[in-house]
Amino acid sequence: MRRWKAFVEKSKHFLLIAFLMIITFCYAMFQGGFVSWFVFFTVSPFLVYAFMFFIVREDILLIERKIDPIHIERGQSAKVHIAIERKTRFPFAYIVMEELVDSEGLVQAKIQNTNAIKFVGFKKKL
DSSP states (O other), X not given: OHHHHHHHHHHHHHHHHHHHHHHHHHXXXXXXXXXXXXXXXXXXXXXXXXXXXHHSOOOEEEEEEEEESSSOOXXXXXXXXXXXXXXXXXXXSOEEEEOOOOOHHHHHHOXXXXXXXXXXXXXXXX
């Protein structure tokens, strides 16, 4: 059932991309003016990127987290360094990283938002 749900979800994205591409092309063909072709050629790179994003699967080889210092007492601060190694060089605009906390004590102590946005581009190592 899970596989079926994932397949339907991916199919919806693919069908949406294909539908938008067909609609903009038909609009440009039937309208035929400068503005309609401008709209088609303006939207096309984003739709092609979305289609390639759909095809290329992002495989992350390694995620490493280093906390400095190793031992922390109450009230002290720590620096966390995260290293990510990707398998492909497919350009991503950004990756959102989030620390998921399971412990009750850490959930209560979580003051700041633990999300981080990294602008990736073509880099394999972050």
